[in-house]
Amino acid sequence: MPVPKRDNRGDGRGSRCRRRALTQDHQDHAALAEIELCGELMIAASAAEGPLSRARIDEVLRRAAGELDEAPGPTR
Numbered sequence: 001m002p003v004p005k006r007d008n009r010g011d012g013r014g015s016r017c018r019r020r021a022l023t024q025d026h027q028d029h030a031a032l033a034e035i036e037l038c039g040e041l042m043i044a045a046s047a048a049e050g051p052l053s054r055a056r057i058d059e060v061l062r063r064a065a066g067e068l069d070e071a072p073g074p075t076r
Contacts, residue, residue: 033068040064 044060045052052060 036068037061037064 040060041057
């Protein structure tokens with residue numbers, strides 16, 4: 001029976017687990033970004049006197065997305 005090739009961690013899991021971890025990091029980052037956008041919409045809606053117009057929603061999301069783009073991403 002062949003012995004699994006070990007990586008620098010010494011656990012034999014290799015690059016497959018590193019890819020899985022990077023994918024999970026990306027998914028976590030995307031989920032947090034969606035939560036941030038949702039929060040910005042809720043803040044805007046609570047401050048508005050009536051329903052948000054589509055233009056106002058677009059404005060809030062564009063501004064929030066711009067702020068998220070400027071924020072540092074996950075470290076690898």
